Amino acid sequence: MGKVVERVGAVAVGGTRSREPRLRADASRNRERIVAAAREALVEQGADIPLDEVARRAGVGNATLYRNFADRRELVRTVTLSVLYRTAERAEAVLAEEADVFDALCRFVHDAAEERVGALCTLLTGAFDDGDPELDAARDHLAAAVDALVDRARSSGRLRPDVGVGDLMVALSQLSRPLPGTGRCELDQFLHRHLQLFLDGLRAPARSVLTGSPATLEDLQKKS
Structure with a gap:
């Protein structure tokens, strides 16, 4: 479902530049949320934190997490x-x-x-x-x-x-x-x-x- 929404958003943009800064800002905020959530989870659980748990805490989908961090x-x-x-x-x-x-x-x-x-x-x-x-x-x-x-x-x-x-x-x-x-x-x-x-x-x-x-x-x- 997440991929569908993202694709719809891309089509809606239609290649215009006006939305690009906002998209970059959203991506940056997602990354910051992931890092903040992982920081809390690392303190609580150590380096073996489940990535699904990090995504849940950050309020993002697993696909968003893996776009930012390979592993x-x-x-x-x-x-x-x-x-x-x-x-x-x-x-x-x-x-x-x-x-x-x-x-x-x-x-x-x-x-x-x-x-x-x-x-x-x-x-x-x-x-x-x-x-x-x-x-x-x-x-x-x-x-x-x-x-x-x-x-x-x-x-x-x-x-x-x-x-x-x-x-x-x-x-x-x-x-x-x-x-x-x-x-x-x-x-x-x-x-x-x-x-x-x-x-x-x-x-x-x-x-x-x-x-x-x-x-x-x-x-x-x-x-x-």
């Missing part, structure tokens, strides 16, 4: 890139806008959770092969942005000195994912409360000694 891997990769870049932009924005660097760090953590940074677990656990230049660049962009934020907070004396970017990102990713058997709504009730508890544990002076050394994003990428 699950391509969709997961696109979502991961989106989250990486958007999260990096959040880190850069708070550092530029907040006078207090620890307040900037706190704002970043809460903002990153709203970006569904938990979807990054697909990357941090090695869901993709090494050597993808675009993923490498996006990950490096995020690492540099969060590194700058963490370094400034540490230099201010308000962030405990034994915490690294990797520590921050893995905790944030895990805290922004629902517990097994629960859904997004259950997590949303407590997400920012639990993030604030985590942030309080980052404040200097530290009340305990951490084992091991501060983690980097590179540490999280190492294969056993």
Whole structure:
């Protein structure tokens, strides 16, 4: 039925240019809806999300999803890139806008959770092969942005000195994912409360000694 409707629409256009921008805008919105729906599903279910479920959440047909993404891997990769870049932009924005660097760090953590940074677990656990230049660049962009934020907070004396970017990102990713058997709504009730508890544990002076050394994003990428 979807193909019939699309064909009728094409005939109705009759080759005129006036409808082309609208058609492109509709296609762009569909793609954005698919990526947003997949981002939510990745947080809840991991990289094995059923594509039928993603299409249902996005409010599009399966044919529309497959016109935009050839397979699950391509969709997961696109979502991961989106989250990486958007999260990096959040880190850069708070550092530029907040006078207090620890307040900037706190704002970043809460903002990153709203970006569904938990979807990054697909990357941090090695869901993709090494050597993808675009993923490498996006990950490096995020690492540099969060590194700058963490370094400034540490230099201010308000962030405990034994915490690294990797520590921050893995905790944030895990805290922004629902517990097994629960859904997004259950997590949303407590997400920012639990993030604030985590942030309080980052404040200097530290009340305990951490084992091991501060983690980097590179540490999280190492294969056993």
